[in-house]
Amino acid sequence: MSGQKTNSQSAESRDQQGTDCCTASHSHSLAEQEVAADVDVLATLGNDTRYEALRLIAEADDDICVCEIEPALGVSQGAVSQALSRLFSAGLVERRKEGRWRYYTATPRAERLLTVLDDTRSHDND
DSSP, X not given: OHHHHHHHHHHHXXXXXXXXXXXXXXXXXXXXXXXXXXXXXXXXHTSHHHHHHHHHHHXXXXXXXXXXXXXXXXXXXXXXXXXXXXXXXXXXXXXXXXXTEEEEEEOHHXXXXXXXXXXXXXXXXO
């Protein structure tokens, strides 16, 4: 309640002084390309299939074959292929081809992102 009083007093103070609350210019330190890249990564993780596929890949002890991912996710082969392609394009997984099979591993960036998500989730319970 005192915070509301202080806020209204500050607004009244600004009004009396003739200053506008929105005169300051604010910006962030990221370049437009960096913002676009971050938004792409976040959008990639914003889909259940892609997120769960990344979790499976990151938690695997070794490279994981696409044939192991499909049954674990319970979605069509096409949906898995699209998810893996998007994860690869976003730089969250690496892939290698061996014969007709593709094997996937999480990139260090993906590992760091998942760790941050785990850390923030554990703090929600505090």
